[in-house]
Amino acid sequence: MHQYEKDGPAIYRQSFATIRAEADLAGLPADVSQVAVRMIHACGMVDLVRDLAFSPNAVADARAALRSGAPILCDVAMVASGVTRKRLPADNDVVCTLSDPSVPELAAKMGTTRSAAALELWRDRMEGAVVAVGNAPTALFRLLEMIEEGAPRPAAVIGVPVGFVGAMESKEALAEHPSGLEHLIVRGRRGGSAIAAAALNAIASEEE
Numbered sequence: 001m002h003q004y005e006k007d008g009p010a011i012y013r014q015s016f017a018t019i020r021a022e023a024d025l026a027g028l029p030a031d032v033s034q035v036a037v038r039m040i041h042a043c044g045m046v047d048l049v050r051d052l053a054f055s056p057n058a059v060a061d062a063r064a065a066l067r068s069g070a071p072i073l074c075d076v077a078m079v080a081s082g083v084t085r086k087r088l089p090a091d092n093d094v095v096c097t098l099s100d101p102s103v104p105e106l107a108a109k110m111g112t113t114r115s116a117a118a119l120e121l122w123r124d125r126m127e128g129a130v131v132a133v134g135n136a137p138t139a140l141f142r143l144l145e146m147i148e149e150g151a152p153r154p155a156a157v158i159g160v161p162v163g164f165v166g167a168m169e170s171k172e173a174l175a176e177h178p179s180g181l182e183h184l185i186v187r188g189r190r191g192g193s194a195i196a197a198a199a200l201n202a203i204a205s206e207e208e
């Protein structure tokens with residue numbers, strides 16, 4: 001017989017205690033620290049803290065937006081699926097437009113990826129929304145281009161696309177964007193849909 005923990009809440013308690021013991025959270029504001037713990041929980045890398053970067057009101061503004069009923073706009077279905085609906089404070093809509101039938105043709109017309117083209121279908125929901133990009137660097141770049149073109153401004157952007165082509169650059173572009181969008185990023189190659197969903201889940205509810 002294998003000996004292993006089978007009590008879900010006990011597994012969570014032990015995980016969060018391990019993260020708090022091993023991750024260097026000391027330099028983070030309390031609200032960001034609570035979100036960082038969940039992001040680390042999603043990927044198992046306590047040194048993720050080193051690469052976290054955020055604007056001062058990112059977590060507070062995202063939380064306030066969710067409480068006032070703002071939608072959550074996700075780049076891919078994996079991010080949208082990871083959002084725990086029962087944590088959402090206002091039964092918020094979780095939107096991913098990537099599988100809309102119009103997107104492949106739109107992408108071909110625009111000469112870009114489907115992930116980026118799918119943002120065209122966000123336009124009427126962008127004002128005050130919480131954006132979560134966990135996979136596609138091109139979606140994050142396109143979001144910044146849309147803001148530059150005058151699209152409505154989201155309340156905050158969780159920008160954690162993962163990978164080797166454009167991931168690091170798109171996150172740096174968000175952090176340095178002249179529009180001053182509230183943001184939370186993981187610098188470099190690391191990121192991913194699970195980390196994006198975990199950050200959202202932490203923002204949605206202050207409980208661990």
Ligand SMILES: C/C1=C2N=C(/C=C3N=C(/C(C)=C4\N[C@@](C)([C@@H]5N=C1[C@](C)(CCC(=O)O)[C@H]5CC(=O)O)[C@@](C)(CC(=O)O)[C@@H]4CCC(=O)O)[C@@](C)(CC(=O)O)[C@@H]\3CCC(=O)O)C(C)(C)[C@@H]/2CCC(=O)O
Binds near residue numbers: 075098
């Ligand atoms: C270049 C792309 C990358 N995808 C990565 C990692 C993962 N993607 C998965 C899956 C299932 C999906 N990825 C797509 C978004 C697809 N991935 C791309 C694109 C070609 C371009 C995006 C970009 O560069 O910005 C993109 C297709 C597009 O035209 O936009 C996906 C739509 C492909 C598809 O199934 O049709 C799909 C999204 C599914 C969803 O809606 O949830 C993986 C699970 C890969 C796998 O199947 O093994 C994985 C998930 C990672 C995660 O945590 O989200 C990278 C590494 C991000 C890579 C971009 C950067 C690079 O360096 O290559």
